[in-house]
Amino acid sequence: MRFKTELSNPEIIKPILRQVEALAGKMGKDIRIMEVCGTHTVSLRKSGIHSLLPENIKLISGPGCPVCVTPTGYLDNALALVEDNRAVIATFGDMLKVPGSKGISLSRYMGTGRVRMVYSPTDLLDMAQQSEKPVVFLGIGFETTIPTIASVFLKAEQEKIANLFIYTAFKVVIPALRALLDIPDRYIDGFLLPGHVSAIIGTEAYSLLEEPGGVPGVVAGFEPADMLFAILLILRQIFKGENRVENGYPRVVKANGNPRARKIMERLLTPSSEPWRGLGIIPDGSMKLKDEFRRLDADVVFDLPQIKDYDPPGCICASVILGKKSPVDCSLFGKKCIPENPVGPCMVSSEGSCAAYLKYGD
């Protein structure tokens, strides 16, 4: 396909960059743009876009790394299920290396059959059917991932697979944006909005940004030209004093998103108010199983204790998630805390700000 290579072609990127530079020069102040999505955090740095931007255009990483915003207490509960041999934990790979409050991670149990990694939630059905023990899936992720998992659990319910459960820590983006906008002494001038979450929720979902007091928001794809052009659109709005939502990724994102995927998600789950690392309890910022599906809920079935948040000593992950501090502000960064031996979740996930900054530079 023509656009796959063209969107990272320097000849395409240069003219966009020139316009970014021209506008940045007229701003006369620092402009802080938060990339909400962890995949953008990585793509911006991997492609080097962050290093091409004018001095006064600051990218700050937001709360869009699911592993990073999951409180430590959640992981402690998952670890307890494995340690007590009450269930097999199935999880996406990202969660494996996150240390619980005792410094131990699920990866310690890899190879014992008590912790299993999945690439796609569809793997769960066979896994449960072949397992003599209960299988508990760690349901983490944003709207991109939630419908894929919901689809599988609706099927498990339909097929009456009795030993497959889910421990939900799903997060949704809009309430988090509201929480970020409500932080006193606003330090965010615009949002680079997530591409694939938006494929599900649609650009219409971001209307809160267009309310008085909102900031510009532009949905972006993940190729270099996509991201740089979205930054340009944000700057144009800031320059004109506007706060609109624009779609910089129309080849994938529609105004109404993917209603079919949302319907599947909303069939199984309902909004709930649960803790996020860094942001605390966000009203309706999470999703949990509806009462009619409590049978699938590991929280209920295994009577798990209420989760507590906990930051490892010295770890500033919570402030990094809020975009208040940069990973390089942390005394542990790149010294005591490295991807191979992470202290906090922002270094564990490949999409965590700390891991991305260390790998690709700040």
Place this chain on the structure above:
Amino acid sequence: MCLAVPLEIKEILDSERALVIQGSAEMEINISLLENPSAGDYVIVHAGFAIETLDIPEAEARLDLFEQMRTE
């Protein structure tokens, strides 16, 4: 986590499954989140699921816009 790649559907297997082409190999994906997928569509694949269909005319239009910026 939210990384997703465009892949071409080679064959629809049933209402839930399709084969996509990935490099020189084929991979089975779940298509139950899409309304009416068909062979030849490019779909955005995340965690083994097609989450959206790629709109080729929109993709072309965006590239045309970038080409235009280049010659301006």
